[in-house]
Amino acid sequence: MSDASFDWREFLGRWQDEWVPRADEDGGEAAVPLGAPGADETAIVAAEERLGRRLPPSYREFLAVSDGWQVDQSAAIYRLGGVADVDWFGDPHDMASLYEENLDDDPREEDVLLAGMWRRALRLDTESDASYALLDPGDSDADGEWALYVYKGWSGEMPDRYPSFRAYMETVYRAFHADRAERPDFVNATTRVQDARVEEARRLSLRGRYEEALPLLDEARSFGRPWSGVLLDQVRHLLAPGSEGLAARGSATAGGAGAQGEGEHWDRAVAEAREAARWGPNDAAWRVLRDALPRWEAPGPWLIAPVGLLADPLLGPMITPERGREILATPRAGESGSAPEPVPDLDPPGLAWLTDRPGNREPFDGYRCVWVEGADPARLPSLIGEDGAGLSEPTDPLRASWRAPKPHEREGVELWEDRAVVAVGRTGEGWAFAFDGYSHPSLSTLFRSPAVDASASGRAVVVWCDPRRPTPEAFHLSVAEHGEELYSFTVRGTEIQRSGALPEALDPARLFRPEDSGTDGERRALQALHTTLGLSLPRLALTRGRLHTFTTRSWTRAPGAGEGYAYLTFVRHRP
Structure with missing residues (x-):
């Protein structure tokens, strides 16, 4: 921090010339002498002999210009003493022991320095608000500058560290300006x-x-x-x-x-x-x-x-x-300049990103989605929505799902029903989608695909992935067109159920293999859906954005003869 080109006389003279009281100070506007005539070399050397140490460069240079300084009243330290005033701090309150007690088994270097500072430090302040300005010879740099610590005893905070005396003075000078910036007469x-x-x-x-x-x-x-x-x-x-x-x-x-x-x-x-x-x-x-x-x-x-x-x-x-x-x-508002390199698109193509599961909502550990080819997304509630369903205002889909009432909380809804709150949107390939990645239901044997209802005017695709344990991983695909199912399959562990004429690229036996681990089969299936049918989902919108939502009809059918179901509700009881 030492800089031979730094002019202490110019710096302190400017500070003195610019001095005015703070807006909330009482008293007159008379100039206040902030400094004192500089100490000569003999006085500085005598102080160093008394202290047994050569003073750091920037503090030594300061004393030669001004033998002490009045610091602003808002700075905790009010006055810095001259050569006759400075002395070793001596740690009268045994602060070192307190800080040493808080060192762990592998302390940081800066924490060790701070703990030892209290016994080594040179005290500079002569007037303060229960505060200390301490120069630490044990915390020095290659230029011989000592770090300066300001400890505000009333604050309960750690001391503020400055790399040198000069750095501290420049900071206080800037604070002096900032404290008076609103004064209309403070112009210099x-x-x-x-x-x-x-x-x-x-x-x-x-x-x-x-x-x-x-x-x-x-x-x-x-x-x-x-x-x-x-x-x-x-x-x-x-x-x-x-x-x-x-x-x-x-x-x-x-x-x-x-x-x-x-x-x-x-x-x-x-x-x-x-x-x-x-x-x-x-x-x-x-x-x-x-x-x-x-x-x-x-x-x-x-x-x-x-x-x-x-x-x-x-x-x-x-x-x-x-x-x-x-x-x-980007240059703007009529200004000229070089345009930046465009940021690449942020949404990954296709669907495979759904398998990247860090454990939070981005992305999703389970999901289900309906795509309708060429449809207006606003039409989806009329195709697969519950009676009277309409699009909400754009909202956070996760919150919308969490806040949705459960079947037992809704009049006229059976406990076996699985009505999903879905986020609605459009893909770049022209498919409308209704996506649920928030409610995490199980893909039950009572599942009824909404693909047929969604395909009233064209092709519709339904995918449901349920990767949770201890039940086997489950993955379902169904495709319908003009009200009729074309083909479907459901994979549960090693068991595969299929119907219709499946395209070779979507053959579940090729996509889900016995030697697979983790999400291998799921990823392969999602990639095939993208390349074969052109399906995708906007990751950024689903994980961070705001989308319209609506509530679908049930994704499960009523239990038949000999079939059953269970509905569990968890309630937190406070002791």
């Missing part, structure tokens, strides 16, 4: 420089050069400059989509940052993308937005990106970190 060379950097960062951001803008905004924000935080938050929210509080904060601070943008072209693109996203094809929706991004216009001077997308219930879930970076790297 430093505020003008920082405000110019904010404006430069704004233009760089609109040109797609956000990486160059970030350090400018970071520094300006540390000085508390107006709008620096608003711009920085927009960049960071797009780099890490899903952050909380974006819409409210953006709208309040940027004069409408929660809005999508302005311009007829962009508005049309957003409407088109929302229409695509609400039926599932997120990649298609993203391509619409990507093409429109260069013509996006900011509705206010301090909006640099369409961050309102993140708060949109349909479009927000499809903005991943990769797509957020692409937004930021």
Whole structure:
């Protein structure tokens, strides 16, 4: 951290010249002398002989310019002493023992240094709010700088560490600025420089050069400059989509940052993308937005990106970190620059991704789906929905399934019925789908495929995968057209039931083999369905998005003579 080019006299002189009271301070506006005449070399050497150590470079250089300093009242440390005041801390409260007790069997190096700091440290403060400024000779770098720790005794927090005395002073100087940034009379060379950097960062951001803008905004924000935080938050929210509080904060601070943008072209693109996203094809929706991004216009001077997308219930879930970076790297709002490399589509093709099971909802450990070729997804409730079923507003399918009443909670519904809450959408190949990956029912022997009902006006396909134990893994396929089943099969462990003229590519004996392990057979079957019938599902929409839902008719039939069923309900009792 030592830097021979750093000018302590200029730095401290600027700080003194810029000093004004904080907005909540009482008293007059008279200038306050923050420092004192610098100590000569003889006095500094005498202090070092008294202490038995040569002082670290940046602290030594500071003392030669100012023999002590008044730190801002809001900084916990009020005044730093001069050469006659500094002395070894001596750990009067035995803090070292407390910190050593908390070291585990394999402590981190920084924790060991902190535990030993209390007995080694040099105390710099002479006035404080029950706080200490401690220089640690045992925590030094290649330049001979000692780390400085500020311990606020009333906070209950760990000490703040700075790599050197200079780093600490620069941080306090920035805090001095930030604490007065709202004062209308607080204008000086430093505020003008920082405000110019904010404006430069704004233009760089609109040109797609956000990486160059970030350090400018970071520094300006540390000085508390107006709008620096608003711009920085927009960049960071797009780099890490899903952050909380974006819409409210953006709208309040940027004069409408929660809005999508302005311009007829962009508005049309957003409407088109929302229409695509609400039926599932997120990649298609993203391509619409990507093409429109260069013509996006900011509705206010301090909006640099369409961050309102993140708060949109349909479009927000499809903005991943990769797509957020692409937004930021795209020149927009009339600015020019190089276009970024497009982010590849995020939805994997086909269905095989359903077999990748990390143990959470993404993707699904069990699932069932109905596809109807060439149909409008809005028509599916009339084909396979319960009486009076209609599409919900776009919602989280998982929550919709969890909140759906169980058979025993619904009047007129038999306990054997298995009515599913399904997410509805459209695939890129033109199939409408109704998907349930949330209720996790077992594929029972009373199963009644909805393929026939779904095929009233064309071809329909039903797949049900039930991979759970201890029952054998089960996989069902049925295909119907114009109200008649064409073929089907059900695999339970090593047992296969089939009907109709199955295409060779969908022969279950070829897809599910005795030597298979794990999801081999399932994956093979899903790949065959994709290549043979063109079936797919939009992973991003099903796992992160919002889709329309409805409740189907029962996937099981009434038990016949000699057949039975069981319905289990689990209730948590509190002691």
